[in-house]
Amino acid sequence: MIKNILLVALGGGLGSVLRFLMNLFIAKNLPTRLYLATFLVNTIGCFFIGYSIGYFQKYTTDNEFLKLAIITGFCGGFTTFSTFGLENYTLIQSGNISTSLLYTSLSIIIGILFVTLGIYLSK
Template identity: 45%
Template sequence: MLKQILLVGLGGGIGSIFRFLTSVFATRYAVNGFPLGTFIANVLGCFILGICVGIFGKNPTENENLRLLFVTGFCGGYTTFSTFASENIQLLQQQNYTLLIIYTLASLLVGFLAVAVGLSFGKSW
């Protein structure tokens, strides 16, 4: 059990660092208050998760440690639903309904698409 905890912690720590770097980079290009950093992290995280599930799903018992490191750890540390929800509340409070709808729908639709494409990549790997 300690090994699994360490794998999740290592992956989560690395994912969190990448999440921070993504936000720093994306802030330079954000326009009109669109939460670009969170959007990029969540979509890219969905894509990576799809790839991992496709690859590791072929032999789940053999790939358990890799799944813990990448799916539970890295993707869990990289993506952020809580920030997504918080940013939507801020847009709602600012009465920026157009951006709220665009951000929410784009995040969900592009996120689902990213998982599907990643899964397809992972299965064919």
């Protein structure tokens, strides 16, 4: 269990640092593109989690340690949006399109409302 936690922490730390560096790079080189860093991180994260899942399925890799470090750790630290994308993909593939639409809609609406609530309550 400790080894799993350390692998997730290592992967998550690397993902978080890479996200931070991408944000700095984009802010420095494209200062007028406010949301570009988040958009790129989310898009790259979705591609990377999809590629990783596909790779593990293709090569039937049972290396749970590698999956924890890359999928849970790195992708989770880089962006949780990639997990959100994977969950919706899984819902759609299993025929739960209405659940996917509800999950997506509620995540966006409630997320924005809770950001607003948090800002309001902190004042």
